[in-house]
Amino acid sequence: MVAQILFLIFTLAAIALFTINFRKIIRNIRLGKTVDRNDQPQKRLLTMIKVAFGQSKMVVRPIPAFLHFFVYVGFVIINIEVLEIMIDGLFGTHRVFNGLGGLYNFLIGSFEVLALTVLLSCVVFLIRRNVLKLKRFRGTEMTAWPKSDANYILIVEILLMSAFLLMNAADGKLQTLGVGHYVTAGAFPVSQFLNGLLPSSESALIMLERGCWWFHILGILAFLNYLPYSKHFHILFAFPNTYFSNLEPKGEFTNMPSVTNEVKAMLDPSFVPAETEPGKFGAKDVTDLTWVNLMNAYTCTECGRCTSVCPANITGKLLSPRKIMMDTRDRITEVGKNIDKYGSEHQDGKSLLDDYITREEIWACTSCNACVEACPVNIDPLQIIMELRRFAVMEESQAPASINAMMGNIENNQAPWKYSPADRFNWAEGN
Amino acid sequence: MEFKVPTMAELMAAGEEPEILFWVGCAGSYDERAQKITRDICKILHHVGMKYAVLGTEESCTGDPAKRAGNEFLFQMQAMTNIEVLNAYNIKKIVTGCPHCFNTIKNEYPGLGGTYEVIHHTQLIQDLINDGKLKAEGGESFKGKKITYHDPCYLGRGNGIYEAPRKALEVLDAQLVEMKRCKSNGLCCGAGGAQMFKEPEKGKKDVNVERIDEALETNPQVIAAGCPFCMTMLSDGIKLKDKEQEVKVLDIAEITARANGL
Known part of the structure; x- marks a missing residue:
């Protein structure tokens, strides 16, 4: 009974804490500007099924795709086991789904196989990060915290899976010994090989089984509450992020309606613009970005596929699309903390542009869309870069000198170079 | 060149409409290397006997480089001026010699009042090959x-x-x-x-x-x-x-x- 009450308290506390932090993230995302991403629901759903559920953009790199697939399927399917643990924990039952008979054996058996594949995949992932030191996992933005974050996630997953297998092993042995409520249930294709490691005394076995059970479920609850602070949040946000992703051709950039109004008024003095919300052109800070940009930032799991294909980054420039996303998340988190501490009117004098992302970074972009194409969850770093450029150019007139010259040429000669418009058709005279 | 490249103004004066407008682009108009490509596109159009025209000196930058640099004002000024010209000539179909012009006119002009069927010259070549004309x-x-x-x-x-x-x-x-x-x-x-x-x-x-x-x-x-x-x-x-x-x-x-x- 005490165990049940404790279990209830831990579970409720974990869910409450997670809800608080989750709602803060939603609030932070809502600080972004509106953008309509509710059109074409069918196409959106298909995108989500293909890209998030189907992991279609992972296959470009087969080895990590294969390993990640195990961890992903493990994560989704082992949740059925968590459901059983929840019921057992609350009602003091043991292996309550046991009644499913053959199906139960099949389920537990497959969980074990999955647990093993998850475990092995995580070991390989750790080796890739810490021993092989793949280039993709390094770079200026991969400072101490992002590196530790990645390792914590992998280590916790290994521990959780080990506890699960050890628990089953102990359970299996208790079943064969015919102890108490340890009825014969489940198949243990993997954990049976751990028998040699088990203690022989009944009480030690029960302690081990209970210990692993508690470790497993408390670990999961703790891990749930780690998510809002971690890049691992992608396991939740990958789904809405792909659903609300851009469906237009990647080459198409938004036409700013506020500018359309002004240009129309300039070209036609009789034009009366429709009321639009005033505000600055482009983005200086995260709150000038759209909510989709901010959701993108919370979804990023820092895999670095974007940066590894970025022509600017490949050739040694400062720009890294992954850093753009990490900076955006860090800044919106900071803005959110300020609201919690000082209220929504507080200004800390900092901004995404300059305090996080430098001019050198945004001007190195070729707008080639390689980063957008590479992202397995349809994050769009390019849009953020473009919004920052828009602010620099339209609000501050701070473009590189040669860009100013190019724009001056378009204004005066209707071409980015300094040629006379009268000579535009001269090409037809050549041979 | 061995033939005359027709302009929209001339066609309109003659009361004719082209099958397709060839949008040359700034590079295609001024850059010496790109001019050769422009002339080759015209030669292909001439060779297959397709009725086409160019805007000549009435053409102007699509605004693409300004937009990618972050100057939405300049982009939309260019876009709306171009759309006015294109709509005045009742243009339906455009082939461009440049992917940047192609992308801008195809994707970013419709929202500003300019909707056309836009293809890139490699698509035109593919179509002509498929139709057995080339x-x-x-x-x-x-x-x-x-x-x-x-x-x-x-x-x-x-x-x-x-x-x-x-x-x-x-x-x-x-x-x-x-x-x-x-x-x-x-x-x-x-x-x-x-x-x-x-x-x-x-x-x-x-x-x-x-x-x-x-x-x-x-x-x-x-x-x-x-x-x-x-x-x-x-x-x-x-x-x-x-x-x-x-x-x-x-x-x-x-x-x-x-x-x-x-």
Whole structure:
């Protein structure tokens, strides 16, 4: 009974804490500007099924795709086991789904196989990060915290899976010994090989089984509450992020309606613009970005596929699309903390542009869309870069000198170079 | 040129309408290298007897470089002025000689009141080949030659057009070889996003050199391009590598024109 009450308290506390932090993230995302991403629901759903559920953009790199697939399927399917643990924990039952008979054996058996594949995949992932030191996992933005974050996630997953297998092993042995409520249930294709490691005394076995059970479920609850602070949040946000992703051709950039109004008024003095919300052109800070940009930032799991294909980054420039996303998340988190501490009117004098992302970074972009194409969850770093450029150019007139010259040429000669418009058709005279 | 390139103004004066408007673009109008490509596109149109016209001096920058640089004002000023001209001529279909013009007119003009059917010149060439109107005969033979095609970002990733340029090359009976990074994974030439008009940021290599190194790994005789900016970047790269004699950088329109002896 005490165990049940404790279990209830831990579970409720974990869910409450997670809800608080989750709602803060939603609030932070809502600080972004509106953008309509509710059109074409069918196409959106298909995108989500293909890209998030189907992991279609992972296959470009087969080895990590294969390993990640195990961890992903493990994560989704082992949740059925968590459901059983929840019921057992609350009602003091043991292996309550046991009644499913053959199906139960099949389920537990497959969980074990999955647990093993998850475990092995995580070991390989750790080796890739810490021993092989793949280039993709390094770079200026991969400072101490992002590196530790990645390792914590992998280590916790290994521990959780080990506890699960050890628990089953102990359970299996208790079943064969015919102890108490340890009825014969489940198949243990993997954990049976751990028998040699088990203690022989009944009480030690029960302690081990209970210990692993508690470790497993408390670990999961703790891990749930780690998510809002971690890049691992992608396991939740990958789904809405792909659903609300851009469906237009990647080459198409938004036409700013506020500018359309002004240009129309300039070209036609009789034009009366429709009321639009005033505000600055482009983005200086995260709150000038759209909510989709901010959701993108919370979804990023820092895999670095974007940066590894970025022509600017490949050739040694400062720009890294992954850093753009990490900076955006860090800044919106900071803005959110300020609201919690000082209220929504507080200004800390900092901004995404300059305090996080430098001019050198945004001007190195070729707008080639390689980063957008590479992202397995349809994050769009390019849009953020473009919004920052828009602010620099339209609000501050701070473009590189040669860009100013190019724009001056378009204004005066209707071409980015300094040629006379009268000579535009001269090409037809050549041979 | 052996024939006169018709302008919209002339056609309108004669009370005629073209089947297609050829949007030349700034590079195609002023850049010496790109002018050759422009003339080759006209030669192809003339050769197949398609009724076309250009805007001539009435054409103006689409505003693409201004938009990618972040100057939405200048972009929309250009766009609306162009749309006014295009709509006044009642233009329905446009072929462009540049993926940047293509992307801008196709995707960004409709929201500002300019809706047209827009194709890139490699798509036009593919269509003409499919319709049997264009072959690869009567000119230079590319048979067995090693050709590698560089995907322009705004044609490939930007608009998902990967096949048309390759189909236009297949008809040559040449040996098409792909670079390691091609199609949706293609590497930018380094000119996009208004980079064409500025010095690159500090780094360890120029993007076009990175791309040329990759292209040269395929040991090609011809590097095929479909964009005047890629053309500049790739040609500069070849010059830098001192490979101008062995490797030619040619636009797909030029290759097509040569193969047909135009």
